[in-house]
Amino acid sequence: MATDYSKxxxxxxxxxxxxxxxxxxxxxxxxxxxxxxxxxxxxDIMMVSGIGCSSRxxxxxxxxxxxxxxxxxxxxxxxxxxxxxDMHVIVFSGDGDSTAIGGNHFIHACxxxxxxxxxxxxxxxxxxxxxxxxxxxxxxxKASTMPRGNIDPNFDIAxxxxxAGATFVARSSVADPMILKNYIxxxxxxxxxxxxxxxxxxxxxxxRRNKYGDPVKLVDLIKExxxxxxxxxxxxxxxxxxxxxxxILYENTAKKEYTQAYKELVxxxxxx
Amino acid sequence: MSKAQIMNxxxxxxxxxxxxxxxxxxxxxxxxxSEIPEHLSKRMPEVGGVFMxxxxxxxxxxxxxGASYAGYKSMTASSGPxxxxxxxxxxxxxxxxxxxxxVNVMRGGPxxxxxxxxxQADVMQARWGTHGDHxxxxxxxxxxxxxxxxxxxxxxxxxxxxxxVYILTxxxxxxxxxxxxxxxxxxxxxxxxxxxxxxxxxxxxxxxERFGEVPPLPNKEKFHDYRFHMTGLNKDKTGFPTVNKExxxxxxxxxxxxxxxxxxxxxxxxxxxxxDAQLAIFAYGTNAAAARVAVDEAREAGIKAGMFRPITVWPxxxxxxxxxxxxxxxxxxxxxxxxxxxxxxERATKGSIEISTVLQAAGVPIRPQQILDKMKExx
Ligand SMILES: Cc1ncc(C[n+]2csc(CCOP(=O)(O)OP(=O)(O)O)c2C)c(N)n1
Ligand code: SF4
Ligand SMILES: [Mg+2]
Numbered sequence: 001m002a003t004d005y006s007k008x009x010x011x012x013x014x015x016x017x018x019x020x021x022x023x024x025x026x027x028x029x030x031x032x033x034x035x036x037x038x039x040x041x042x043x044d045i046m047m048v049s050g051i052g053c054s055s056r057x058x059x060x061x062x063x064x065x066x067x068x069x070x071x072x073x074x075x076x077x078x079x080x081x082x083x084x085x086d087m088h089v090i091v092f093s094g095d096g097d098s099t100a101i102g103g104n105h106f107i108h109a110c111x112x113x114x115x116x117x118x119x120x121x122x123x124x125x126x127x128x129x130x131x132x133x134x135x136x137x138x139x140x141x142k143a144s145t146m147p148r149g150n151i152d153p154n155f156d157i158a159x160x161x162x163x164a165g166a167t168f169v170a171r172s173s174v175a176d177p178m179i180l181k182n183y184i185x186x187x188x189x190x191x192x193x194x195x196x197x198x199x200x201x202x203x204x205x206x207x208r209r210n211k212y213g214d215p216v217k218l219v220d221l222i223k224e225x226x227x228x229x230x231x232x233x234x235x236x237x238x239x240x241x242x243x244x245x246x247x248i249l250y251e252n253t254a255k256k257e258y259t260q261a262y263k264e265l266v267x268x269x270x271x272x
Numbered sequence: 273m274s275k276a277q278i279m280n281x282x283x284x285x286x287x288x289x290x291x292x293x294x295x296x297x298x299x300x301x302x303x304x305x306s307e308i309p310e311h312l313s314k315r316m317p318e319v320g321g322v323f324m325x326x327x328x329x330x331x332x333x334x335x336x337x338g339a340s341y342a343g344y345k346s347m348t349a350s351s352g353p354x355x356x357x358x359x360x361x362x363x364x365x366x367x368x369x370x371x372x373x374x375v376n377v378m379r380g381g382p383x384x385x386x387x388x389x390x391x392q393a394d395v396m397q398a399r400w401g402t403h404g405d406h407x408x409x410x411x412x413x414x415x416x417x418x419x420x421x422x423x424x425x426x427x428x429x430x431x432x433x434x435x436x437v438y439i440l441t442x443x444x445x446x447x448x449x450x451x452x453x454x455x456x457x458x459x460x461x462x463x464x465x466x467x468x469x470x471x472x473x474x475x476x477x478x479x480x481e482r483f484g485e486v487p488p489l490p491n492k493e494k495f496h497d498y499r500f501h502m503t504g505l506n507k508d509k510t511g512f513p514t515v516n517k518e519x520x521x522x523x524x525x526x527x528x529x530x531x532x533x534x535x536x537x538x539x540x541x542x543x544x545x546x547x548d549a550q551l552a553i554f555a556y557g558t559n560a561a562a563a564r565v566a567v568d569e570a571r572e573a574g575i576k577a578g579m580f581r582p583i584t585v586w587p588x589x590x591x592x593x594x595x596x597x598x599x600x601x602x603x604x605x606x607x608x609x610x611x612x613x614x615x616x617x618e619r620a621t622k623g624s625i626e627i628s629t630v631l632q633a634a635g636v637p638i639r640p641q642q643i644l645d646k647m648k649e650x651x
Contacts, residue, residue, distance in 0.1 A: 065500075
């Protein structure tokens with residue numbers, strides 16, 4: 001059955017603030033479809049964002065929503081989850097928001113394995129502030145603060161999340177919205193810290209500086225740069241350079257979730 | 273029934289927070305405030321509350337803001353560098369109009385400064401530390417008992433006015449162990465945020481036309497059923513961003529007015545032997561204890577001195593200080609810094625009084641004798 005998006009959107013807040021064709025819309029739609037398929041109620045969903053184009057998403061959805069500070073969505077989400085462990089807590093964040101200014105909070109939430117679903121709109125750039133480079137801006141490409149091409153190496157968000165202790169890690173892109181939706185759905189259902197690296201097109205701030213000002217062309221480029229986990233297994237390190245491996249990259253159901261650990265601590269304290 | 277206990281200032285803040293209904297604490301350790309998280313890490317789980325040590329002070333303060341949004345009474349504590357890190361989040365609480373209690377156990381600065389030593393050098397930071405126009409409430413207890421009662425009051429004001437409130441203690445008060453007769457919990461006045469009585473679909477978190485200048489805010493029981501949006505951007509009554517000049521202006525002014533307009537409820541101060549005094553001392557926090565001794569000793573030596581002591585230091589007691597300016601010829605301002613509240617006293621008295629100072633920022637308390645010497649010098 002087709003999703004009735006009006007159930008999840010604050011229709012009076014439309015049209016979207018984003019540039020036409022922006023990947024933010026595709027990712028938000030994938031998230032809403034996943035929620036619809038799970039049959040979750042709006043009252044049970046908490047969505048937290050930081051600051052950035054992507055972070056404006058909290059304004060459009062009819063859940064509990066809070067638009068916080070640049071980089072700080074994760075600690076806010078952590079607190080809300082601790083206060084209301086039964087609620088589904090989602091963080092919608094930019095690549096800069098979550099891995100630059102918010103990088104420290106991000107890895108520590110992974111380490112705790114608290115039951116959040118963090119969707120990272122990985123558009124390789126600081127979209128909102130005018131195209132400055134982020135830790136995810138591909139090396140060699142241009143940004144407003146790297147006019148001669150980026151010399152910074154990148155993070156691999158998936159490896160970072162896994163290494164830090166997250167227990168569900170997946171990557172997909174706006175070029176594969178159905179698969180992206182499925183991964184978000186799995187991430188939402190997973191009890192523990194879930195991280196979804198959602199490659200996205202900012203054809204305006206990254207694209208225009210790198211000859212991909214057309215959203216369709218940029219989505220094609222993203223498609224070209226992604227390889228599935230299965231394919232990647234057969235490729236050499238040389239062949240994998242500059243590629244993004246997609247798929248469910250890590251899943252662990254054995255590690256204790258943090259609100260559960262805290263609940264046990266409370267029980268222990270109260271039985272002393 | 274009240275019970276006497278040996279406790280220090282940090283433990284008293286912690287116990288008072290629990291008595292006030294605080295059920296969420298987030299922090300990062302730093303001297304001289306660390307006994308607060310140590311105490312609460314034990315106590316919060318016992319009362320079914322949340323204690324979390326975060327990766328830094330930014331996360332801690334943001335978590336406390338998040339918990340407050342989620343309906344919990346929340347607190348964070350720190351000192352010096354840690355308080356500097358919390359400033360952006362405190363501004364968010366101002367803008368979102370979320371209750372929040374921030375304990376600053378003041379130590380010497382700037383920077384790492386004097387981690388273990390006493391200071392009052394953060395009073396101006398409490399007022400203006402976060403960016404943008406805003407009003408703040410801050411209390412500065414003098415004694416151990418007052419540390420307890422002012423913490424309760426801090427939570428009450430945070431809830432009542434949906435605003436951050438600072439508790440300014442210092443290294444001396446934090447680590448001073450003393451016998452304190454805690455008030456019977458049943459005698460405490462505990463204020464909770466007012467609750468929406470309208471159905472969820474009619475609720476807006478900033479609907480001042482309908483609900484008055486401090487609209488209701490769902491508590492933890494109601495949170496689930498009331499969906500609303502909050503942002504750090506300037507907002508309209510629904511909680512969504514606006515750049516409309518009239519709306520922004522009205523909101524910014526109201527956020528200040530909700531505090532200054534209720535000054536009678538918020539202000540708290542003490543006149544100590546001021547009735548027949550010829551010389552006024554202005555002191556606050558633990559430094560007021562030294563000033564008190566100085567006043568007593570001065571009187572024994574035939575000097576009619578008195579002390580004015582703000583307990584609510586922000587908003588500044590303008591009217592009372594202006595009055596002193598009119599009624600006295602001379603005043604001594606003393607504080608454990610190089611002169612901060614001094615500016616406010618000067619501003620409030622508008623040149624109507626001769627002001628002398630006893631200031632010190634070397635990490636050691638000001639001794640009563642220093643104040644006494646200054647009294648003799650100015651008279
Ligand atoms: C403390 C702070 N520093 C800087 C900014 C300015 N700022 C706002 S959004 C942003 C970058 C956003 O990039 P990203 O997180 O990738 O989100 P996008 O806009 O690309 O979705 C920056 C630097 C800010 N709002 N707050
Ligand atoms: S600037 Fe980029 S990220 Fe922001 S709305 Fe436009 S296309 Fe999307
Ligand atoms: Mg970005």
